[in-house]
Amino acid sequence: MGTEAVKQAKNINIWLDQLNEESKAAISVDCVIFGYDDESIKILTIESDMPPHLGKRSLIGDLVKKDENLDGAAQRVLETVTGLKGVHIQQVHAFADPGRHPLGRVLTVAYYSLIKIEEYTLTDFKDKGLKWMDIHSLQKMAFDHKEILDASFSLLQRNVRTRPIGFELLPKKFTLQELQSLYEAILGISFDKRNFRRKLRSIDILLDLDEFTEGNAHRPAKLYSFDHKKFKAVSGKKEFNFQI
Amino acid sequence: MGTEAVKQAKNINIWLDQLNEESKAAISVDCVIFGYDDESIKILTIESDMPPHLGKRSLIGDLVKKDENLDGAAQRVLETVTGLKGVHIQQVHAFADPGRHPLGRVLTVAYYSLIKIEEYTLTDFKDKGLKWMDIHSLQKMAFDHKEILDASFSLLQRNVRTRPIGFELLPKKFTLQELQSLYEAILGISFDKRNFRRKLRSIDILLDLDEFTEGNAHRPAKLYSFDHKKFKAVSGKKEFNFQI
DNA sequence: TCAAAAGTGTTAACCCTACACCCATGA
DNA sequence: TCATGGGTGTAGGGTTAACACTTTTGA
Missing domain, CATH: 1.10.10.10 (Winged helix-like DNA-binding domain superfamily/Winged helix DNA-binding domain)
Incomplete structure (x- = not known):
């Protein structure tokens, strides 16, 4: 953050006030997990358990922990759900429209990640509705996850031709x-x-x-x-x- | 945010708890304002007034307001500082390393923006240390702003060849x-x-x-x-x- | 011996690169 | 008339695109 907001500030208390009151939000990462099975591009999704998006397909994400950076949070989510460490990730975009989340203001940072579909092991998520979905079959998703998926896939298409990924x-x-x-x-x-x-x-x-x-x-x-x-x-x- | 975090949740109260306690942060946007003066690429910077970065060159940004989306916040910052509406902006990257900001956890979303350097009018910022800096003269900046500048310029270089910007x-x-x-x-x-x-x-x-x-x-x-x-x-x- | 996928060269069209001189103007 | 930047065409090399047949294996 720059200093524009403090043009009238005589000391940093105004800063602190603003940080406390005005614009705090929860921060999450959402991972678009791409896989390939010799037929088509797949996305690892979970079944949403939050109204009003109950039952819809959802990306896999989590809140970012105190003292954790964004890349680290994404890696943690990926390891938790697939057992894999050191997966290739790429930050895509931050999404923060007011109203994007039913429980209040949640800014999410989208990542795409590329995994070898045969190497992963679904840990204890088997009964949580985890499912590989063909990318073209996902037309509606929970929250703004379809928009996040589209942005991620576009970036993947852009990157794959010029980077060894x-x-x-x-x-x-x-x-x-x-x-x-x-x-x-x-x-x-x-x-x-x-x-x-x-x-x-x-x-x-x-x-x-x-x-x-x-x-x-x-x-x-x-x-x-x-x-x-x-x-x-x-x-x-x-x-x-x-x-x- | 997905639903991974709530794998043990029986109801949404745990969600609310987490949103309140665990991972809230202040959210800001920082604008890398590019201009061109027939000689070289310039960045509009301000003088930082926050210790320990006092006096260093800083990008121009602000906290994101309640009920404001990210693009809107960036446009507001740009209008405030240059008087211009509808400036071309592009989200670049989210930066959230713990410790990147002296006052606590602040996630900032970087934007680059392209303005016609002759059209802008510095509003009431003339005595706030606003200054156009040659991009190559900026080697050290306040906070992590040099890193933000580098990421923004790289993206601009990548985009300018394939988009009419x-x-x-x-x-x-x-x-x-x-x-x-x-x-x-x-x-x-x-x-x-x-x-x-x-x-x-x-x-x-x-x-x-x-x-x-x-x-x-x-x-x-x-x-x-x-x-x-x-x-x-x-x-x-x-x-x-x-x-x- | 058949089916099924692996592997391999050549040509024409296109695009990119390198390069040098005349033109229009104000001083 | 001179200095200054504006404006233009061509040829060679490299890259891309289109195209069909032979090879190797297991069944």
């Missing part, structure tokens, strides 16, 4: 076809297989594992993983322009 | 040279004059005013303005890809 949604080892299908699911467009592969080859951030898929009734596919070292090396170069 | 920093009528210099100042790179003009021509969002600059000791330059109608028409097209 797609890999966060795939198993550690993946085929080029899986990678392409993921991009297609996120962006809603389709790529030419040969052009897509040439692009990835030219960016040079994948590690060829010299392993193959097994057990399919067709030719096995090579497995790759995202190579952090290669990316670090290559992203330092001036002419580097990650663009899928 | 550069014009918000120029007078209504401008020359192509002015537009090019603006982009160069924001992005820190230089463009080829002929290529830049060809690009703008191909995007086709400028209105040729058939007017010319006057009073210069050289050939007059054509004046253009941003054409909202053209942009609307052209941005609807599927193949449209604004990219300067």
